Amino acid sequence: MSLNPADDRLAALLPEHVLRPVTPAYLEDARGREPGQAGLVAAPRTTEEVSLIVRACAQARVGIVTRGGGTGLVGGQIMWDGPAPLVLSLERMTALRGIWAQENVLVAEAGMTLQAVRDAAAGQGRLFPLSLASQGSAAIGGCLSTNAGGVTALRYGSARALCLGVEAVLPDGSIVHDLKRLRKDNTGYDLRDLLIGAEGTLGVITAASLRIVLPPPEVGTAMLEVPDPGAALSLLALAEARMAGCVTAFELIAGQGLAFLSEVLPEIRQPLPGAGWSVLIEVGLPLGTPADGALEGLLEEAMEQGLVCDGVIAQSGTQAAEFWTLREHLPEANRRIGSIVSHDISLPLSEISRFIQDAGQVARAMEEDIRINCFGHLGDGNLHYNMFPAKGRTRAEYGDLGQRLAERIHGMVIERGGSFSAEHGVGRVKVQDLQRWGDPARLAAMRAIKTALDPLGIMNPGAVLPR
Amino acid sequence: MSLNPADDRLAALLPEHVLRPVTPAYLEDARGREPGQAGLVAAPRTTEEVSLIVRACAQARVGIVTRGGGTGLVGGQIMWDGPAPLVLSLERMTALRGIWAQENVLVAEAGMTLQAVRDAAAGQGRLFPLSLASQGSAAIGGCLSTNAGGVTALRYGSARALCLGVEAVLPDGSIVHDLKRLRKDNTGYDLRDLLIGAEGTLGVITAASLRIVLPPPEVGTAMLEVPDPGAALSLLALAEARMAGCVTAFELIAGQGLAFLSEVLPEIRQPLPGAGWSVLIEVGLPLGTPADGALEGLLEEAMEQGLVCDGVIAQSGTQAAEFWTLREHLPEANRRIGSIVSHDISLPLSEISRFIQDAGQVARAMEEDIRINCFGHLGDGNLHYNMFPAKGRTRAEYGDLGQRLAERIHGMVIERGGSFSAEHGVGRVKVQDLQRWGDPARLAAMRAIKTALDPLGIMNPGAVLPR
Structure with missing residues (x-):
């Protein structure tokens, strides 16, 4: 394979054994979107190798797209434009570093699938409560980076609530060692929760200390x-x-x-x-x-x-x-069936009932001939509000309806104090939504944090915040 | 009162009605330490007034020490050295902005006492679970800024776990509006959890959206x-x-x-x-x-x-x-009784039993004639491990034993994967501990975040991180 000059320089900085062929599997998502691009794919075996790769990317000014199971739904793991990044796959970092059943804690490397984490807990008579349809392939690192929700968040919280500490590589290659097995630790800023939900734009989570629980009798x-x-x-x-x-x-x-x-x-x-x-x-x-x-x-x-x-x-x-x-x-x-448009929204509980009525009316006023499937984690106020073609029609027949519907639905959600991304994150698909609907002071603070921790802009460029 | 020139300039920027006389009550803590200092005391009534005060302090380069109920135990609310700060008291921001019983959410201004928040919830047949000995005077804003723990954290988590969103004034005076009543919202960096536990060094929390629960039957x-x-x-x-x-x-x-x-x-x-x-x-x-x-x-x-x-x-x-x-x-x-030294530590659960034995031996080897009271939130691995004079003796008789004990005890805690501040925070008393025991990469990231959000260093100078 011929590399462009930047990738050539980068490859020279890396031990050969961490490189992998750039195959389509590294460039896809679960929604079947247009594949992304990659100059190189690296699959480190250790946190030290992740650090080495990050330092090399910083030196070569090459972006890094970290990839777990690839099941993200908002394009956080796919880079469509800009200079081709290095895809950092965590597929070889799948060790269970330890399990302390008496403490109800385990430490997992970021590439372990959610199912493998659940199985490890079950092997000790414990439950790791996070549960998603994609758990067979979703990596725990990705679950944390996107603060995944799922069906048990009502009781046990989203991924963030189940994490006691992280090990992570920051954009300068330094390693944060914070795999504490502690319920309480008030020693400074909550870097853990900042990395959780940052979708790989502030660093690479390489391992996590996770809460497990005794299953209810x-x-x-x-x-x-x-x-x-x-x-x-x-x-x-x-x-x-x-x-x-x-x-x-x-x-x-x-x-x-x-x-x-x-x-x-x-x-x-x-x-x-x-x-x-x-x-x-x-x-x-x-x-x-x-x-x-x-x-x-x-x-x-x-x-x-x-x-x-x-x-x-x-x-x-x-x-x-x-x-x-x-x-x-x-x-x-x-x-x-193939949706015209999908929404991952949350609303204050007391707004939900009327929202479902109003949104249905608004949508049908725009286009009578659609089917609406509204379902989801009602206990969390989190709905997947999705629109589909009428039976016998295809989504292509609806032109730009999806875009126009999303615009209206998101507007209605925001008016009611809701969120346009309840559990999937921002990725690249919702970057403009965040710019449009986000609180300006919060956005400015996010930008300041991004610039402070990643001044070269190499971590997942263009995800969450525009490049 | 005669003001120094900086305070004079600052006072000229503020509406007179926000200023309060500098009385001893604004300069004390619950441990009876040496009182702090203040050039001015301001007690705003609204978030906009907080913003105005912060902008004025930025312009005049005067530090801001935010004060809730003043019950903090690690000197986060007391500035002993450096140029005298403005003490920003939240005593007039005590409104319950709203309560949505059906949603199990309430929105409280930061100056409400924890007891008042609990009472507001109880008035609607709900429970705000956070519970501390000092709840009659501790302000909810302070509880959040220090991520207070207390006796129910085992089940309901510390303050952070009970907060759905915050309104806050950042060091540039901008107002973050994020009082969402949502269980799930994955739209960008977790600024909320960064402000929670930052002990007033990254901004002023002015109000919070809080989870309340149905009391168990x-x-x-x-x-x-x-x-x-x-x-x-x-x-x-x-x-x-x-x-x-x-x-x-x-x-x-x-x-x-x-x-x-x-x-x-x-x-x-x-x-x-x-x-x-x-x-x-x-x-x-x-x-x-x-x-x-x-x-x-x-x-x-x-x-x-x-x-x-x-x-x-x-x-x-x-x-x-x-x-x-x-x-x-x-x-x-x-x-x-009057302690020689107190510790607010947490440990992995499986280390606790041996730690209590070992620490007792180590302490008694240093000084036989002491009394040890070890108690606390065992379910969270959080112990208050405190040493006292023998009956009939005073702590003065023990010289620098407290300091030497703290050194050893903290060292033993760190060796075992524990924390030297489980629930009280860092404040000013444990700044050196954090520098000594904290993970270097995490400390560097904390400093980068502090500099990015508060480039003038006006927010609670010298707390959490050294000036």
Whole structure:
């Protein structure tokens, strides 16, 4: 392969064994967007090698795009324009550095998949609660860099809340050693939380100290049909009042989502076929509180209050797994149908019900002939509000509708105190949204921090903040 | 009062009504240290006035020491040397800006006391879980700026974990508007968590959006005597395995602490007088799990395993309050006895038991004739490890022992992967500790961030980082 002069200079600074062929797999994302570019791909085995690579890139003035599992949804791991970067793949840094079951802590290298972290915890009778549809390939480093959310954030928080400390390489190649196994440490600025969610623009997280938990002794799962999203929120409030923080997940599912499943994944079993709106609830309770009884009590009270019209409480682990299979295949069904536009939004809980009504009206006023699938982590106020072509039509037929819808929907979200990126991050896809909707003083502070830590602008150039 | 020329220039830039007389109350801390200094005291009523004051201080090159309730324990609110600062008191910014019970969110101005925030939540049937001995005077802004911990961090986290967003004035006077009522928002760098714990060195938090929760339906409290701290940790693990995250507090109490209470606060009732080591446990459980039964079940299993020798389960709210009164008076008893040296340390849980043994041996090898009171938030690995004169002796008789002990104890803590400031912060008292024990790359990044956001060095000069 012939390299451009900058890459040539850079390659000369690196030990040959860290370089990898530039194959398409390093340049893609999970949304099937246009592939990115890379001058070189490096796969270090150690934090010291990451440091060496970062120093070399600084010297050669070559940008670095760090890559975990490549499952990011907003292009944080794909660089489409500007000088080709070095792609820093963490695929070889997959060691479990240690697990302290008694302390409920493990230390994982950034390239471990989320599933591998979960398995390591399970091997010691523990649970690493972060749970995402892409956990089989998503790397824990990427989960942290994007502060991934998922289905258990209601109870356990997003990735940030599960991280006790990080080891990271800063843009000057220095290594931050902060893999503490401590619940409390108030010794200066919170660099950990700054690196978490910075999407690789302030440094490379190479390892993390993570909280694990004892799995709740009693776990119960139910699918409940609700009259509307407002009732779902009242049901959540009722569940939380009864359950003392033991509601693990509370997912909203739209009738359109079930219809999509019937259309493209008919093999997925649906416990409440034809439900207009439903929720998937999981509770994890103390010893002596059988989950069935707790869910039955909830269901009874909720039905009396008109919050639930129908419901199925899982009678076995297998049935519970079936409910989760349904939930986890909603994004896959969406992908097969092919959206015109997707949104990853959050709203104050009391704004959600009216937002769903208003957004539907606004969207249909712009284009009557679409399908809307609104689902997501209702307990967190986090909706995936996605629009699709009518049956038999393709998204190409809708021209720039997606762009115009996104503009309106994001505007409505901001007006209501919401966020245009609840859990996916900014990446490169939402850089302009952040510039447009972000608080100016906060943006200026972000820019000052970026310039202070990465004066050469080599870390994930053009992600989060414009180049 | 005659002002020095800088203060004179500064006063001319400020509206007269924000200025307050410089009285001793603005210059003190809860530990009774040497009072600090102030050229001016300003008490703004609005965020815009805070901004105006910060801009004026920037123009006049006068440092700003922000002050909430003044209860900080490490001198973050007291400036002893360098040019006299303006003390920015938040005493007039005490509004509850709003409470959204359905969303479990409230927005408080920074000068509200923690107790007032707790009361506002209670008024809507909610709980703001942060709980500290000083909550009657500690301001919520100070709790956030120092990332205060307290007795419920085990379950609900420290102050940081309870904050959804902040409004803040940055060192250039710009106002960050980020009072979001959102559980998830991944739109750029985590400026909120950077300001939290920065102890007023990066800006002034003027208001915060806070998580409140539904109080658990069933609450139980017990005092249990344990053979040693190792047994206490095994008891905690057992409780957590049974309780699915419903252990709210788990406090270790040393026999020496009970002896101090008997000595100086004999009116405090002791349910387990003479216990060598004991723990105060509080659980908050779902409906249908009576707390008494849950605690009895725990006690039974723990006794079988030899983890508990004796115990009292509170039979009423009054009795539970008595247990807490005991716990909350431990610091007051310490104060009356008068420590030679105090430590606010955290350790990995599996290091704690041996550390307590080793530290006791090391200390007694340095000086046999002392009393050690080791207590604190065992569930968080956070100990207050304090040394006192023998009965009948004064701390003055021990010369520089306190300093030498601190040196050794901190060294032992660092060796074991612990922290020399678990929940109190760095302030001015631990600046040198941070320089000595902090990770060099992390310290360099902290300095870069400080310089980027506060190039004039006006925000709390000399706190956290040396001037």
